[in-house]
Amino acid sequence: MSLSNRHLLGLEGVPKEDIQLILDTATTFREVLERPIKKVPTLQGKTIVNLFYENSTRTRISFELAQKRLSADTVNFSTSTSSTKKGETFKDTVRNIEAMKVDMIVVRHESAGVPKYLTKISNANIVNAGDGLHEHPTQGLLDMYSIREKTGTLEGLRVCIVGDVGHSRVALSNIFGLITMGAKVSVCGPSTMMPMGIENFGVKIYNNIDKAIAENDVLNVLRIQLERKAGQTIPSTREYHNYFGITSERIEKNNKNILILHPGPINRGVEITSEVADGPYQVILDQVTNGVAVRMAVLYLLGTMH
Amino acid sequence: MQIVLKGTTLLDPQQKLNHKADLLIVDGIINKVGNLSKDDYRHSTVYEFEDKYCAPGFFDMHVHLREPGREDKETILTGSNAAAAGGFTGIACMPNTNPAIESAETVRFIKEKSAPHLVEVFPIGAATHERKGEALSPMNELFEAGAVAFSDDGTAIKTASILRLCMEYAKMFDAPIIEHCEDPSMADGSMNEGFTSTTLGMLAIPSIAEDLIVMRDIMVAEYIKGKVHIAHISTKNAVELVRQAKKKGINITAEAAPHHFTLTEEAVREYDTNFKMNPPLRTKEDVDAIIEGLKDGTIDCIATDHAPHSSEEKEMEFIYAPNGIIGLETALGLAITELVEKKHLSLNQLIEKFAINPRKILNIPVPQIKEGEEANLTIFDPKEKWSVDVSKFKSKSKNSPFDKMELTGKASAVVNRGKLYFEDKFVNI
Numbered sequence: 144m145s146l147s148n149r150h151l152l153g154l155e156g157v158p159k160e161d162i163q164l165i166l167d168t169a170t171t172f173r174e175v176l177e178r179p180i181k182k183v184p185t186l187q188g189k190t191i192v193n194l195f196y197e198n199s200t201r202t203r204i205s206f207e208l209a210q211k212r213l214s215a216d217t218v219n220f221s222t223s224t225s226s227t228k229k230g231e232t233f234k235d236t237v238r239n240i241e242a243m244k245v246d247m248i249v250v251r252h253e254s255a256g257v258p259k260y261l262t263k264i265s266n267a268n269i270v271n272a273g274d275g276l277h278e279h280p281t282q283g284l285l286d287m288y289s290i291r292e293k294t295g296t297l298e299g300l301r302v303c304i305v306g307d308v309g310h311s312r313v314a315l316s317n318i319f320g321l322i323t324m325g326a327k328v329s330v331c332g333p334s335t336m337m338p339m340g341i342e343n344f345g346v347k348i349y350n351n352i353d354k355a356i357a358e359n360d361v362l363n364v365l366r367i368q369l370e371r372k373a374g375q376t377i378p379s380t381r382e383y384h385n386y387f388g389i390t391s392e393r394i395e396k397n398n399k400n401i402l403i404l405h406p407g408p409i410n411r412g413v414e415i416t417s418e419v420a421d422g423p424y425q426v427i428l429d430q431v432t433n434g435v436a437v438r439m440a441v442l443y444l445l446g447t448m449h
Numbered sequence: 450m451q452i453v454l455k456g457t458t459l460l461d462p463q464q465k466l467n468h469k470a471d472l473l474i475v476d477g478i479i480n481k482v483g484n485l486s487k488d489d490y491r492h493s494t495v496y497e498f499e500d501k502y503c504a505p506g507f508f509d510m511h512v513h514l515r516e517p518g519r520e521d522k523e524t525i526l527t528g529s530n531a532a533a534a535g536g537f538t539g540i541a542c543m544p545n546t547n548p549a550i551e552s553a554e555t556v557r558f559i560k561e562k563s564a565p566h567l568v569e570v571f572p573i574g575a576a577t578h579e580r581k582g583e584a585l586s587p588m589n590e591l592f593e594a595g596a597v598a599f600s601d602d603g604t605a606i607k608t609a610s611i612l613r614l615c616m617e618y619a620k621m622f623d624a625p626i627i628e629h630c631e632d633p634s635m636a637d638g639s640m641n642e643g644f645t646s647t648t649l650g651m652l653a654i655p656s657i658a659e660d661l662i663v664m665r666d667i668m669v670a671e672y673i674k675g676k677v678h679i680a681h682i683s684t685k686n687a688v689e690l691v692r693q694a695k696k697k698g699i700n701i702t703a704e705a706a707p708h709h710f711t712l713t714e715e716a717v718r719e720y721d722t723n724f725k726m727n728p729p730l731r732t733k734e735d736v737d738a739i740i741e742g743l744k745d746g747t748i749d750c751i752a753t754d755h756a757p758h759s760s761e762e763k764e765m766e767f768i769y770a771p772n773g774i775i776g777l778e779t780a781l782g783l784a785i786t787e788l789v790e791k792k793h794l795s796l797n798q799l800i801e802k803f804a805i806n807p808r809k810i811l812n813i814p815v816p817q818i819k820e821g822e823e824a825n826l827t828i829f830d831p832k833e834k835w836s837v838d839v840s841k842f843k844s845k846s847k848n849s850p851f852d853k854m855e856l857t858g859k860a861s862a863v864v865n866r867g868k869l870y871f872e873d874k875f876v877n878i
Contacts, residue, residue, distance in 0.1 A: 155648070234764055254766035255650040256720025275768065277650025312650055339653075340644030 146444050150269040152258045153278035154319040162320060166288050168440035169433070175212065176436055186215035186446045191247040192240050195221040195272070196233075199251055201407060201431065202272050202282075206249050209438035215446070218245075233257070234264055241265050247446060250274070268445040273312050282406055283316030285437040287324060289430045290361055293402055298325035303355045305331045305387065306365030306414055307376065309338035313406045317363055318344050331355035332387060335376040352387045357397040363404045364389055367414050380413045389415045394424055404430060451475040452869065452878045453490055454862075456499035457828055461818055462797040463505075463805055472503065474824045477867030477878060482820055494878075496871065498828050501861050504800045505816040506538025506825040509777060510807040511602075511627075511680055511704060511752035514570070516562075517555065518547025523757035523845045525559060528777070529568040531755070531844035533870040535777040536803075536827045536860025538568060541811060543602045544575040551575040551586040556594035567868040567875060571597045571811065576615045576626060582607025585614055592622045597811040600627035602680060605662045609669060616675030625678040625702065625810060630662035630687065631728065639768050641714045641729040649717065651768070654729055656684040663687040667694045670701055678810055679703040681754045683728035685738035692747040702810045703742070704752040707776055707783035708850065710739045716850065722763050722770035723850040726756070740793050743802065750806040753780045757846030775844050778837075779851045785831050785858025796831060803827075824878075826864040833859040 146161050154162070175183055191210050195203055203219065210217040220240065231239075240248070247268045250258050255275030262269050273279040291297055302321050308314040308330045321328045322345065330341060331349035342348060349355040356362065367383060377383045394401055403415070403425040411417045420427060452474050459466040459482070470483035473493065481489065509532060515523040523531075525542075532540050542559065544550035550559070556572045563570035574591035576599040578584040588599055599619055605628055606612040616626050635658035640646050642653035663679055667690060670677040682688060682703045694701045708726065713733050716724045724730060742748040756773025763770055781803070788794040794802070804827065808815045816825035837854045839847040862871040869876045 232761060232764070233766055252766065254768040256767045259720050260766070275650050276652065309647075315648075315650055338647040339642055339655075340647050343644045 145448055149445060149448050150258070150262055151280050151441055151445065152262070152269065152271050154280045154283045154316045154323070155278065157320070157323065159323050162284070162287070162324060165284055165437065165440050165444060166291060168444060169288050169437045172439040172443070173433065173436040176432065182212050182214060184214045185443050186210070186213040189215045189246045189446050190244065191215045191217050191249060191442065192245045193217060193219045194240070194248055194250045195219070196223070196252040197273070198223070199273070202251065205431070205434045206272060206438050209435050209442055212435070213439055213442055213446070215442070237261060237264055241267065247442065268448070270441060270445065275312065276310055277312050278316045279312040280316050281434070281438050281441055282313050283320040284441070285430055285434040286317055286363055286404055286406070287320050288433045288437050289404060289426050290402065292429065292433065293426060294360065297321060300326045300361060301329070301359040302326050302361040302363060303329045303331050303349065303359040304363045304365065305352065305355065305389070307336040307367055308332055308341060308365070309336050309376070310368055311365050313365060318346060329355065329359065333377055333383070352389070353393060353397050356393055356401055359398070359401065361402045361404065362389065364415050366406065366408060367410055380410070384413050388413065389419050391416065391418045391422065394419065402426065407431070450878050451480070451493045453485060453493040453495045454503060454828065455495050455497050457501050457503035459818055460502045460504045460796060460800060462801055463815060464817060464819070466818060472824070474864065474878060477824055479818065479820055479822050479824050482818065496862065498861060500832070501828050501830045502796065503818070503826055503828045505804040505818065505827070506863060506865050507536050507781070507803040507827045508539040508807040508813070509537050509753050509755065509780065510541040510750065510811060511706070512540045512542050512755045512777065513545065513757065513773070514542040515546065515757055517558065522759050525562045525570060526566065527843060527845040528755070528757070529563060529566045529570065531775070531777040531842060532568045533863050533875070534843045534860070535779070536781045536829055536863060537777065538825050538827060538863050538865040539571065539808070539813070540568060541571040541573050541597060544573055544600060545580060545603045549575045549580055550596065551578065551591065553590045553594035556591055556596050560595050567863065567865045567870055569865065571595070571813065573598045573600050573602070573627060575599065576601045576606055577611060580604065582611050585618060588618050589622070592624060597813060598625045598627050598678065600629070600680070602627060602629045604633060605629055605631055609665055612666065613669050613673060616669060616677065617673055620675055623676065623812060625676045627678045627680050628662065628666050629680050630659045630666065632658045632661045639725060640717045641731050643714065643732060645714045645717065656686065656731060656735070659684050659728055660686040660690065663690050667699060667701060671697070671699045674700065676700040681706045681709065681728055681752070682739065682742070682748060683709045683731050683735060685735045688738045688742040688747055692742065692745070695747060702749045703747065704750045704807070705739050705743060705748045706752060706754045707780045708774060710736055710743065711783050711787050712850065720767045721850065722765060722767055723774055723848050725767060725770055725772055726754070726774050727772035740788065743788065744793055749802070749810060751780060751784055751802045752807065753777055757844055758848045759846060760848070763848045773848070775842070775846055775849050777844060778842050779849060779856070781829060781860055782835065782837070782856030782858050783851070786856045789831060790857050824864045827860060828862040829858065829860045831858045833857070835859050
């Protein structure tokens, strides 16, 4: 079995079989992570560059760990876009890295479309680690993995994505992936946070969080990213919390069987209370562990393609 | 020197010409139309243009020449060469150069630099000082030096009050204010807003950012009886607003760029920065409305918004890449392919949009094809099939989304200022 595309640019258009394969492969690697020696020789001799043009701690560490556990050689190139804008162009940077003979590039960038652009200027396998407001496919995969781990299936499951959908690449990858896997996807948040035409994906829109909790099996709670120009879309974090925050009271009143996911980092007391973030309904730290396994699966499947 | 243009069909809706006739041109002046003698042929260089049309020289009223300031992207010379290759004998150039076109010196510099060339260049002056929208530019001085219109192109004139003053002032010499219609408070994005931008994860510009300023400009023009020209109209609503304004008798004109009647926002899916321009590519509905507007005369003319950018600048991450594409060498082919071949426009209408209306808007005399007149002509073949090859472009920049596209319709030659451009060469006639 192998994937149908040698890059992972997003989950839009990725066939069900591919997602299935990645999730199943991740299950194997998840076991590896429980062993005393958490390393396999699968990608020995492969060189992977983590090209991060945007600040990221957890995604980069997760990728790096996944690479090390697969025995790949990894290099990190982290920079802020503002510094490169002044000097070397993105294309030149990539050409230079390419000249050092790398097999795979994991890229995060503020501009949507950069991973796709990379496929045109590089021969390496490209993995999107987040591009603009577009996609963050490994996050979508690890979310699906974490849901499936708890529920056994994604088919027919009702999943609601809560928060700033318009400024979230996590939302889009979740929507594409979950719909492909047969889940019923909805979104919930203030109408100013809903991007234009979102309903065309076939997702239901909630403006009432109680209703969203009551009518869904899973909530994927997005971080309210105030640094991402989203500040203007809500009056205050207090008002957001009062009307859309996930609290124990709301869960207990509406749906005690709900499963809570959060891609992190958490704004405690804004989109979710500490009580919920640390409580019995959530799998937030499982997501982090699963993230390493899912990224190992993606890197392994791409790195061993012929 | 004398030449004969042989076999062409003369086409000019203004003069009601539509018949085959050879032209004798002596020292750049049309000497005879038809009825040429054997001697005429014998003493002339004869150019065969069988099955081709000869119309008044085409005019592009929206070109960015980049000189002075960014001669690495385009110069007055290379831009004029591109214009000639695309079938134009005259162009108007936008003032967003460095320095901006806001002094008589800069206007004269451009006019003098372009004087020896076949293609006439008419500068458009900045409407406000440094195009900042705060104080009037010296419009009268610019006009006297040869500016034909005023614009802060790249942006709309910042406030309604300054716009009103600009329009009032320009009324004194009957020059239009050319507006790039966009409300900057809504325009922080890289493509058209809609489901496609949502799918592509891009901050986007809503169509109403354009509509709002078109509406503002119409109201100001109506209120003070001013003259406004809407540059690169791109939305369905804006076309309708202009249509209604014209019905009310408001002094308004509009142009559309070839990419806005050819491409939709779907083209952005590959994140190729050659599809990034402002106004952005819109929806199919908008494209249909532009075509309808061209058909019914709401949109007066076709103008390219020729915007050269170096490949270093364009080959960038999508959100950082500059807006704009070049258009001089593909405009006619696109217009014939998309509008004439698809029966939206007749050839006569095409000539109105390319040769007659832009000059009328700018109060520039329209060339006449008759004896005693200076020969200012575009000879074109509406049936010639060709493949776009940006590497052969005369423009210094290559930022065109139309590379490799198969088009129908091409300019064969242009004549103006005692020169002929034919088969890649300029010849003094």
